[in-house]
Amino acid sequence: MTQLPGLLDTEAIRKDFPVLDRVVHDGQRLVYLDNAATSQKPRQVLDVLNDYYERSNANVHRGVHVLAEEATALYEGARDKVAAFVNAPSRDEVIFTKNASESLNLVANMLGWADEPYRVDQDTEIVITEMEHHSNIVPWQLLSQRTGAKLKWFGLTEDGRLDLSEIEQIITEKTKVVSFVLVSNILGTVNPVEAIVRRAQDVGALVVIDASQAAPHMTLDVQALQADFVAFTGHKMCGPTGIGVLWGRQELLEDLPPFLGGGEMIETVSMHSSTYAPAPHKFEAGTPPIAQAVGLGAAVDYLTSIGMDNITRHEHALTHYAVGRLLEVPDLRIIGPTTAEERGATISFTLGDIHPHDVGQVLDEQGIAVRVGHHCARPVCLRYGIPATTRASFYLYSTPAEVDALVEGLEHVRNFFG
Amino acid sequence: MTQLPGLLDTEAIRKDFPVLDRVVHDGQRLVYLDNAATSQKPRQVLDVLNDYYERSNANVHRGVHVLAEEATALYEGARDKVAAFVNAPSRDEVIFTKNASESLNLVANMLGWADEPYRVDQDTEIVITEMEHHSNIVPWQLLSQRTGAKLKWFGLTEDGRLDLSEIEQIITEKTKVVSFVLVSNILGTVNPVEAIVRRAQDVGALVVIDASQAAPHMTLDVQALQADFVAFTGHKMCGPTGIGVLWGRQELLEDLPPFLGGGEMIETVSMHSSTYAPAPHKFEAGTPPIAQAVGLGAAVDYLTSIGMDNITRHEHALTHYAVGRLLEVPDLRIIGPTTAEERGATISFTLGDIHPHDVGQVLDEQGIAVRVGHHCARPVCLRYGIPATTRASFYLYSTPAEVDALVEGLEHVRNFFG
Amino acid sequence: MYQDVILDHYKNPHGRGLRDGDAEVHHVNPTCGDEITLRVRLDGDTIEDVSYEGQGCSISQASASVLNELLVGKELAEARRIQETFLELMQSKGKSEPDDAMEEVLEDAIAFAGVSKYPARVKCALLSWMAWKDATAQALGETAGGKTA
Amino acid sequence: MYQDVILDHYKNPHGRGLRDGDAEVHHVNPTCGDEITLRVRLDGDTIEDVSYEGQGCSISQASASVLNELLVGKELAEARRIQETFLELMQSKGKSEPDDAMEEVLEDAIAFAGVSKYPARVKCALLSWMAWKDATAQALGETAGGKTA
Numbered sequence A, B: 001m002t003q004l005p006g007l008l009d010t011e012a013i014r015k016d017f018p019v020l021d022r023v024v025h026d027g028q029r030l031v032y033l034d035n036a037a038t039s040q041k042p043r044q045v046l047d048v049l050n051d052y053y054e055r056s057n058a059n060v061h062r063g064v065h066v067l068a069e070e071a072t073a074l075y076e077g078a079r080d081k082v083a084a085f086v087n088a089p090s091r092d093e094v095i096f097t098k099n100a101s102e103s104l105n106l107v108a109n110m111l112g113w114a115d116e117p118y119r120v121d122q123d124t125e126i127v128i129t130e131m132e133h134h135s136n137i138v139p140w141q142l143l144s145q146r147t148g149a150k151l152k153w154f155g156l157t158e159d160g161r162l163d164l165s166e167i168e169q170i171i172t173e174k175t176k177v178v179s180f181v182l183v184s185n186i187l188g189t190v191n192p193v194e195a196i197v198r199r200a201q202d203v204g205a206l207v208v209i210d211a212s213q214a215a216p217h218m219t220l221d222v223q224a225l226q227a228d229f230v231a232f233t234g235h236k237m238c239g240p241t242g243i244g245v246l247w248g249r250q251e252l253l254e255d256l257p258p259f260l261g262g263g264e265m266i267e268t269v270s271m272h273s274s275t276y277a278p279a280p281h282k283f284e285a286g287t288p289p290i291a292q293a294v295g296l297g298a299a300v301d302y303l304t305s306i307g308m309d310n311i312t313r314h315e316h317a318l319t320h321y322a323v324g325r326l327l328e329v330p331d332l333r334i335i336g337p338t339t340a341e342e343r344g345a346t347i348s349f350t351l352g353d354i355h356p357h358d359v360g361q362v363l364d365e366q367g368i369a370v371r372v373g374h375h376c377a378r379p380v381c382l383r384y385g386i387p388a389t390t391r392a393s394f395y396l397y398s399t400p401a402e403v404d405a406l407v408e409g410l411e412h413v414r415n416f417f418g
Numbered sequence C, D: 001m002y003q004d005v006i007l008d009h010y011k012n013p014h015g016r017g018l019r020d021g022d023a024e025v026h027h028v029n030p031t032c033g034d035e036i037t038l039r040v041r042l043d044g045d046t047i048e049d050v051s052y053e054g055q056g057c058s059i060s061q062a063s064a065s066v067l068n069e070l071l072v073g074k075e076l077a078e079a080r081r082i083q084e085t086f087l088e089l090m091q092s093k094g095k096s097e098p099d100d101a102m103e104e105v106l107e108d109a110i111a112f113a114g115v116s117k118y119p120a121r122v123k124c125a126l127l128s129w130m131a132w133k134d135a136t137a138q139a140l141g142e143t144a145g146g147k148t149a
Ligand SMILES: Cc1ncc(COP(=O)(O)O)c(C=O)c1O
Pocket: A263, A285, A286, A287, A288, B036, B037, B099, B100, B101, B102, B133, B135, B136, B181, B183, B184, B185, B210, B212, B213, B233, B234, B244, B376
């Protein structure tokens, strides 16, 4: 077995993930390399979910019975855990949503309804990048259509990095918000936060960071990032589906208007008017995803017990190995950085003129799960003149043997269609 | 044991719900009478959730690997189940949201952004009722603030029913949308849908029905209701938290604009513009609550296997018994209908001048879980001049013995504070 | 949670009713609708009266009664110490057994220790104490500024 | 899923390339970027040529090749029957084994039976067939109206 410096004890870790024992297609052991789409869930998270439903399930807040008190303590305890996980100055800055997409839409909508100085309108500009996930493009397109604000973006260099050469022309005095992805879900690129934040701060623009592909894989410190909002999603970081997070700076959360209205987010309601609860509840209308928040708390515990820095190191070693091995495959072209530096463990590629659908399907027949398509980042495909890519993405339980299986699988694909 | 005609075999049913075996406060068997806040979950639903995570977890749509195909089939299969459950003409009319509150906000926002003839603006009126849950008040207040539309409502009669005597003055030619609750979560009242729908149709207004407290307890037939939109929530009907439903008429879903933007809801994206997928995906931005939808599908299967009509009959018998027994308690005043006719299994009351917090707390010490407060329907408390109520709410696993326990518990409360 | 002391105060509240004061405040707990109107009368550094009226649960009612019993006649500095100690007790989440020193300061109010385990009820117990703090600050501001109420 | 027949058609496509036609359509599968441009030439009720060009996966490419092989030279009514049978096969979700009658109608196209188990790929297989249907309708409309393409 290939041994690389920095790897985690995957033999032990894999025992925590029941699905990794799955056998598909009559006898193929599952090789799950679709972690950028969603991660698998450890036993530790599933147990917490079950415990919640079997022992403490109740609606949260305002209940005086045991179950309601327990459920509330678990739900709010999950908020404490997530706050600590991202080094939030205050637990009240952590808003639970249903996914990262809702988090990003929440920000876009708040800024559309906000009073000055935050209000986005026809005199202002919004800046994003060409490597955003659709969930960080469409909300801003909608906002710009609805308010008349101008949408601008950073383009990409040939090797899959942000082209910041015209940063002064792109982020201007008119810019009210700059929203960008910390780690690209298609290219794997890790973006230079500091340069962008510095320029945004110079012109007084708010900074929104889409950390959906960062939170699962590296230490996330919202204070060090100096962002105003940071969004991420539970299902990619060992948590359940149906739960996302928006972290926002407290003073902004106080000043900005609510988004969805309903139970839980109010202070007092009459038929004529209502006042709103302080953040985070102001932004959590209705019964929240209680079990899912509790499950995310357990996921955060799990990741912390392994150590985020250890996970980063593991994935870096694996990415280094995978890039090297993939580049040995004839006709394989990596779309994105071709080294392991400043990149995450997500590798997109094309294989000659074999269509990614065919690549993915033949890999699947060998038990290897990758994703094919535009990965909700179609502008990147347009930029590089390709219809789609095949994407392999690793996580803390991925092994060099799985990289080898992928490379062998690709050889088989080439022979098959050769 | 009290035997009432129409009761379900609760001895068998209760075995399906692990939490009902819970013992609280050193030895008190849990008597869970907080079902209007959230229901408990049967083993059948928890097993499906576990299976999903342990075998088939993957992101949905567009994947070509086994897990992605399975997850997609499970998720879309849940849509089929929910569509059948509410007798939707088409499965594409079922939108998965995170809860009923999001469903209702979705409608309010669509109507705010819509083109004519649907657009709500300063020349139009919105009609709700005084017995709405905050989740069906605040979205319309926000819409009315943002668009200038006028918000009107039906008041309540002394005995907790809608006062429709001025229906012609309240729903007028200017009314574009009428939104009301099918079963009140505080009064228990079942509202007369037909009279309201008929008037709304006469003036060409859209009808939105909040069925959050109906879907768990009675056969829901969106075609028979003749509504345009129907909202409900998974966690009150044996499903997981984090999942809600909006059913909408297909032609409306085609004509109305999207709400949240992101992955899954698009057809094609470029930096300059995007087009949207057909409904339901147009309204499901981002990774949906996959496991939760699958869990809701299992809940629907479970409820169907028991039979919605049987559940209604069970609850009706129990409500009849409970109303009778509660009215024997001195100083107890039911807020809402005082018979079991046209009412659900949710009973709010006051007990002399003992504050509901105290009632709830002393009941809790005896293991009896009720909810106290304004139940996210503060206008109802204002209407009846009370600060709060104590609310007992029943479900398919509730028993006459639990009603007896409640009544005994209330006697104890009276002695305690007497 | 419902110690006899609490029930006694609830059933036979001390000093209930509104009397003359140097300042009046009205506090509400929006989540449960508890309300209190409270007046403070000072004589120099001494609390001459705390009068109040309100509606709410036994905890909030008893707490106001205990407050009246404990604070009336006390020096301000001493009263503040009691208020702070009570706040500390209520925020303890039922984790620490109150010690002797605390018991000496809080007297009857020590009976509320059990309430601190119930987050939903802590606000009820604190309602009158927060109102008193607020009213006293107002009264002192007015005294300092030489204004009448 | 990848029957030899499919791979053969993929590697050696029949009738690929654009030639003269009575109508041309361009169809796209937005979820995976498959594209096809397809022309139909009719001679009365007989399909004289189906020519096409496109990019896409082996399934969509092979499917276009099979279409060409099966439909060129056929009467329209017969071609429609083939198209409908193919559609039926693709929508069968892999549930039913194709019967002899189906096999007789579909010839090589029966090899796509396995594809019907993969919802994500069914659209690929149908792309050219939908394009053909569309182009034929156009061609007939033009013929009826006596217009030139
Ligand atoms: C009548 C009614 N409408 C709407 C809701 C909101 O449901 P959710 O909190 O799941 O969004 C509830 C329950 O809380 C309800 O009882």
